[in-house]
Amino acid sequence: MKLYRTWKVKPYVLVLPALLLAVVFAYRPFVITILNSFHTVNLGGVRMQFVGVENYQRLFASESFQASLSNTLRFTLFFVPTNITICLSAALLSNREGKLATLNQIFFFLPMAVGLSSAMMIIKMMFNPSIGIINHLIGADIQWFNDPKAAMALLVIAGVYLDIGFNFLLLSAALRNVPKELVEVANLEGAGKMSIFRYLQLPLIAPTLVFVLMTNIKDAMLISSPVLILTEGGPFRSTQTLVYQMYLEGFKSGNYAMGSAIATVVFLLTFTILLSLLHLERRRVYYQ
Amino acid sequence: MKKLVALSATLFSLVIFFPIFYSLSASFFTYTDFTSIPARLFSSAPTFENYRRAFTESKLERFLLNSLITASLGTIVRMTISVLAAYTFSFFSFKGRDVLFVLVVATMLLPSDALLIANYSTIRSLRLTDSYLGIIATSLLAPTHIFMLRQYFKTVSPEYREAAILEGCSDTRFLTTLLIPISKAVVITLAIHSFSTIFNDYLWPLLVTNREAMRTVQVALTMLGFSENLDYGPQFAAITLLMTPILIAFVVMHKPIQTSVSTRFTGR
Numbered sequence: 302m303k304l305y306r307t308w309k310v311k312p313y314v315l316v317l318p319a320l321l322l323a324v325v326f327a328y329r330p331f332v333i334t335i336l337n338s339f340h341t342v343n344l345g346g347v348r349m350q351f352v353g354v355e356n357y358q359r360l361f362a363s364e365s366f367q368a369s370l371s372n373t374l375r376f377t378l379f380f381v382p383t384n385i386t387i388c389l390s391a392a393l394l395s396n397r398e399g400k401l402a403t404l405n406q407i408f409f410f411l412p413m414a415v416g417l418s419s420a421m422m423i424i425k426m427m428f429n430p431s432i433g434i435i436n437h438l439i440g441a442d443i444q445w446f447n448d449p450k451a452a453m454a455l456l457v458i459a460g461v462y463l464d465i466g467f468n469f470l471l472l473s474a475a476l477r478n479v480p481k482e483l484v485e486v487a488n489l490e491g492a493g494k495m496s497i498f499r500y501l502q503l504p505l506i507a508p509t510l511v512f513v514l515m516t517n518i519k520d521a522m523l524i525s526s527p528v529l530i531l532t533e534g535g536p537f538r539s540t541q542t543l544v545y546q547m548y549l550e551g552f553k554s555g556n557y558a559m560g561s562a563i564a565t566v567v568f569l570l571t572f573t574i575l576l577s578l579l580h581l582e583r584r585r586v587y588y589q
Numbered sequence: 590m591k592k593l594v595a596l597s598a599t600l601f602s603l604v605i606f607f608p609i610f611y612s613l614s615a616s617f618f619t620y621t622d623f624t625s626i627p628a629r630l631f632s633s634a635p636t637f638e639n640y641r642r643a644f645t646e647s648k649l650e651r652f653l654l655n656s657l658i659t660a661s662l663g664t665i666v667r668m669t670i671s672v673l674a675a676y677t678f679s680f681f682s683f684k685g686r687d688v689l690f691v692l693v694v695a696t697m698l699l700p701s702d703a704l705l706i707a708n709y710s711t712i713r714s715l716r717l718t719d720s721y722l723g724i725i726a727t728s729l730l731a732p733t734h735i736f737m738l739r740q741y742f743k744t745v746s747p748e749y750r751e752a753a754i755l756e757g758c759s760d761t762r763f764l765t766t767l768l769i770p771i772s773k774a775v776v777i778t779l780a781i782h783s784f785s786t787i788f789n790d791y792l793w794p795l796l797v798t799n800r801e802a803m804r805t806v807q808v809a810l811t812m813l814g815f816s817e818n819l820d821y822g823p824q825f826a827a828i829t830l831l832m833t834p835i836l837i838a839f840v841v842m843h844k845p846i847q848t849s850v851s852t853r854f855t856g857r
Contacts, residue, residue: 311760312681319674319693322730327696330707337707346710391605394598401595407843408602411609414839416789418807419828423608426615426821434611437628465605470847494590523702526791530811544702551706552796564703571700 331568337561344555356562366563368538369546376453376542377521380460384517385510388465392472393498406473413466421530424459449539452532456540459527464520468513475509476502515578522570543567609836616640616826623821639822640830643813649827651802652809655721659805660788663725667783668776671731675738676764680750690739697732702792709796723797724805728787734779741775742768778849785835806831 338356340348360366395405412420428435428445436443445455479502487497503510525544528534534541534549541549543563551560615623616639617632625633643649678690701708708727717723745768753763769776794805804812810831815824839846 309683312677312683312686315673315677315681316689316693318670319730319735320689322670323693323696323732325711326708326727326730327699327704330704330711331699333707333710334704346713391598391601394594394601397595397598401599403843405598405602406847407840408606410843410846411606411836411839414835415609415832416785416791416807416835418789418791418810419612419832420608422810422816422824422828423612426816426824427608427611429819432623432819432821434628437626462605462608474847519700523700525702529792547703548705548792551709557706557710560706564706567700567703571703572698575698 334561334564334568337558338565340558342557342561344557346557352558356558360559360562360566365538365541365546369541369543369563370566372453372538372540373522373524373542376456376460376524376540377518379453380457380521380524381514381517383457384461384464384468385514387461388468388513389472389510391465391469392476393502396473396476406469409469409473410466412462413470417463417526418530420462421459421527424455424462425531428455446532447536449536452536452540455531456524456527459531460521460524463527464517468517471509471513472506475506479505511578515575518574518578519571522574523567543570609832612825612832613829615821616829618822618825620820620822623819639826643815643823643827643830646815646823647809647813647827648801649806649809649830652804652806653831655724655803656788656806659721659724659794660784662721663728663787664780664783666725667729667731667734667787668780670729671734671738671779672764672769672776674735675742676760676768678735679739679742679745680747693730694732694736696730697736701727705792705796708793712797718797719800719803721803724794724803725787727793728783728790731779731783734783737779738772738775741772745771774849 337348339351339353341350341352342348391409395402395409397405415423427433430436430442430444430446433445435445443451445451483501484497487501492500523544524542525548528540528542528545529548532540534545544567547560547563547567550556550563611630614631617635617637618629618639619632619634619636622629622633674693678686704727712718712723712726715723717726749767750763753767754760788805789807790805791807795808798804798808801809810827813824813827815821815827
């Protein structure tokens with residue numbers, strides 16, 4: 302009898318910590334965020350009064366939010382193609398044999414070993430307009446932190462640097478899994494590098510590429526820490542992104558309701574993107 | 590053609606490697622090396638002065654200790670929770686199992702950045718701000734880990750466990766002497782991943798720590814005050830010190846790292 306009971310309770314006890322964490326740090330805050338976005342919330346984080354969609358109306362009417370939304374979309378639009386091109390070229394170029402190729406590969410994924418804040422501080426100092434090495438090396442006087450266009454470019458560079466290590470590993474692993482015999486046969490048949498890539502390697506690495514694309518878009522929509530360390534949203538809000546504004550509203554202005562409304566918009570955006578990409582993957586990507 | 594590919598790959602990889610190289614090199618710069626024209630790539634008179642100042646003019650060792658404690662503690666708790674959950678979901682049959690599994694794994698879809706404000710309120714009402722537990726709280730659940738461990742455990746036939754239990758083996762013993770040893774590779778990879786994720790986390794530890802003594806090193810690194818004064822030497826020294834052990838580990842383990850990714854994400 303006792304054995305029977307322990308058998309019954311045990312699995313629930315074993316998964317309880319995971320479930321508890323899922324409820325406390327994922328589902329409950331998710332629900333609270335959505336609820337807060339329809340209320341006024343005081344500085345103690347207590348919901349005061351139901352206000353319907355008023356927070357959203359104020360949000361979408363505010364210039365600050367419009368800037369965040371358009372900056373986030375602009376960043377995503379610049380970052381994702383740049384990042385994928387760079388990571389894929391790195392993977393293609395170093396997809397060779399020999400010691401030099403191994404060294405190339407190590408250099409490509411090593412940025413992964415540098416933590417986010419270290420990497421951002423290095424970039425911040427290297428791109429300092431007056432004493433940073435980048436302007437010295439390229440012999441230009443680019444105001445990386447004061448010119449809106451340059452600041453956005455800097456953010457894209459920072460994003461690529463943060464992502465290249467892992468994306469490179471994924472893509473080069475996928476390329477290595479393309480059967481060598483196939484490539485050799487295509488070579489013998491006189492196929493050029495471009496057509497080998499287009500008709501042989503690309504279809505075979507497509508699943509990985511879609512995965513990279515999906516995570517890239519999601520990460521780009523959520524970018525905040527690099528903004529916080531590098532530009533603090535400036536100059537003139539030109540690099541203020543959604544999650545960064547959420548952070549400002551929630552933690553600098555104590556405006557929980559607005560912060561929650563922005564968070565809800567972020568949820569919606571990421572869900573839409575993830576779902577549409579999953580749909581795309583099911584329809585277009587074929588495994589051999 | 591072959592040479593051209595090798596050459597461009599090498600140049601390209603040097604560009605990517607440059608920030609790491611520059612940080613290492615600049616940590617030995619003298620104060621004037623940063624402003625010399627043309628720009629320097631190597632120190633004019635290599636010195637450890639920057640390293641000395643990084644330690645004496647900030648609480649670097651305290652920040653490092655905080656990071657090591659939170660990352661180790663977080664990894665141990667996170668791996669324990671993940672292994673237990675994955676084990677239960679793959680070897681037990683009980684009412685609601687699949688629903689509960691989906692409930693845990695679906696948290697992957699909720700971006701933690703968008704939950705920051707609400708999670709911060711929770712931590713504050715639990716009075717866990719400025720505590721190690723507060724720093725690791727939101728990292729303890731790893732749905733991807735549970736998912737991947739379960740995929741792996743599923744390859745072990747449940748009959749093994751049934752036989753072992755019939756022979757009087759406890760679940761604990763089955764886990765520690767059989768299941769974990771045979772899934773060593775996955776468990777170690779995930780543990781390393783956990784450690785570096787928690788160690789490198791930035792925004793959350795920034796939010797839940799107010800007292801300087803509780804800061805993790807990644808947070809503290811952005812507040813050392815050197816770079817604001819354009820005093821880059823000690824800042825580069827602190828960064829270099831922090832990344833060097835991990836860089837060495839990556840270079841030494843480059844083969845296993847590359848193969849682990851290829852087996853984890855491309856099916857085989």
